[in-house]
Amino acid sequence: MRPAIFLDRDGTIVEECGYLDRLDKLTLFPWTVDALRLIRRAGFATVVITNQAAVGRGIIEEDFVQKVHGEIDRRLEGTGARIDRYYYCPHFAESKIERYRQECLCRKPAPGMIQQACREMDLDPARSVMVGDRWLDVACGRAAGTQAVLVKTGHGGEEAESPEDGLRADAVVNNLMEAVGWILRTMA
Numbered sequence: 688m689r690p691a692i693f694l695d696r697d698g699t700i701v702e703e704c705g706y707l708d709r710l711d712k713l714t715l716f717p718w719t720v721d722a723l724r725l726i727r728r729a730g731f732a733t734v735v736i737t738n739q740a741a742v743g744r745g746i747i748e749e750d751f752v753q754k755v756h757g758e759i760d761r762r763l764e765g766t767g768a769r770i771d772r773y774y775y776c777p778h779f780a781e782s783k784i785e786r787y788r789q790e791c792l793c794r795k796p797a798p799g800m801i802q803q804a805c806r807e808m809d810l811d812p813a814r815s816v817m818v819g820d821r822w823l824d825v826a827c828g829r830a831a832g833t834q835a836v837l838v839k840t841g842h843g844g845e846e847a848e849s850p851e852d853g854l855r856a857d858a859v860v861n862n863l864m865e866a867v868g869w870i871l872r873t874m875a
């Protein structure tokens with residue numbers, strides 16, 4: 688079993704822009720490529736874990752989510768950085784579209800996507816870390832048995848100001864690059 692870094696997408700590896708509904712809104716943070724390369728070099732699998740309820744809400748098509756991930760891959764080509772797999776939750780409990788209308792087990796803070804990744808990719812949650820800009824990312828990691836780091840990019844600044852009762856991050860850091868620094872110091 689390999690260790691992994693599970694990464695939230697919006698506000699963590701790409702800039703938070705409300706709903707990402709056009710490719711020209713997709714902006715990697717300036718440190719994202721370097722951070723992902725360091726993760727890979729240290730032997731961690733790199734897995735994106737993202738809630739995309741905009742699909743269930745009818746704001747974007749599921750195909751478009753795939754397109755965004757294809758575009759991220761394209762921008763990482765030849766850099767030594769790589770995302771091994773993307774997991775996304777398209778569900779929304781009140782969706783007008785039947786196939787997306789469910790109280791699912793994958794929507795963060797539920798740990799379903801991390802658990803599925805661990806099964807499918809033979810990953811060890813106990814040696815892994817979830818990184819995200821919201822407490823629900825931290826809660827998702829906790830529930831799946833990973834370490835959990837909150838980054839202050841995206842919504843993370845506000846989130847850090849309003850901690851949730853009984854929920855603790857292993858580290859609260861400024862951005863993904865600092866998260867990777869913490870991970871390499873503590874886990875590698």
Ligand SMILES: [Mg+2]
Nearest residue numbers: 695697698820
């Ligand atoms: Mg986020």
Ligand SMILES: [Zn+2]
Nearest residue numbers: 776778791793
């Ligand atoms: Zn779901």
